[in-house]
Amino acid sequence: MSFWEYLSSRHQQLLTDAYQHASAVFQCMVVATLIGVLVAIAGYRTEWAASLATMTTSTILTIPSLAMIGLLIPLVGLGVAPTVIALTLYGLLPIVRNAIVGLRGVDPSLVDAARGIGMSRLGRLARIELPLAWPPILTGIRIATQMLMGIAAIAAYASGPGLGNEIFRGIGSLGSKNALNQVLAGTLGIVILALLFDAAYVLLGRLTISRGIRA
Numbered sequence: 001m002s003f004w005e006y007l008s009s010r011h012q013q014l015l016t017d018a019y020q021h022a023s024a025v026f027q028c029m030v031v032a033t034l035i036g037v038l039v040a041i042a043g044y045r046t047e048w049a050a051s052l053a054t055m056t057t058s059t060i061l062t063i064p065s066l067a068m069i070g071l072l073i074p075l076v077g078l079g080v081a082p083t084v085i086a087l088t089l090y091g092l093l094p095i096v097r098n099a100i101v102g103l104r105g106v107d108p109s110l111v112d113a114a115r116g117i118g119m120s121r122l123g124r125l126a127r128i129e130l131p132l133a134w135p136p137i138l139t140g141i142r143i144a145t146q147m148l149m150g151i152a153a154i155a156a157y158a159s160g161p162g163l164g165n166e167i168f169r170g171i172g173s174l175g176s177k178n179a180l181n182q183v184l185a186g187t188l189g190i191v192i193l194a195l196l197f198d199a200a201y202v203l204l205g206r207l208t209i210s211r212g213i214r215a
Helices: 003-043 047-062 065-076 080-090 092-104 108-116 121-158 164-172 179-208
Strands: none
Touching: 003 047, 003 080, 003 092, 003 121, 003 164, 003 179, 047 080, 047 092, 065 080, 065 121, 080 092, 080 121, 092 121, 108 121, 121 164, 121 179, 164 179
């Protein structure tokens, strides 16, 4: 069976796997972004706190993805739970690091001016600092998403959702007539999803970042 014939005969299952893969990555990125930005907000003003946040998230990223999921299985079982936890943890570093860089890069004179007109600390953060730090934060989100697209394939090891199931089925049946087709379909699906997500982030940046900041 040719690759195109395989895609035609399995398109429904492949679309389902692709949807589950994209959904898992998107949901984990939302959670990782919220946690990462909050951690950056809590630590960017002091050097030791910022270093601790960066070092901790860097350490998490050094754990091999297969080992991470394997360690989570005894704690939370198979399926979605280990996938969500692992992807969220792996997505933190680029977001935390870029958020800290972005928040520290805000012109202090703008913050002082906002303080001078009576704006509260929360107001300065929400209306001055975070909007100006958004470009590097978005860059961190883009990097994290590209990473998680590939890592999410390992979730199939824990019976997780996504295109990794297609890849693992192909690897598990090496020598059969469709083994290569399965691996190729899963891999190309992940690449296409990654490109679509990145295009969406580019569009989001154009819609949410003013021309002055982009320049």
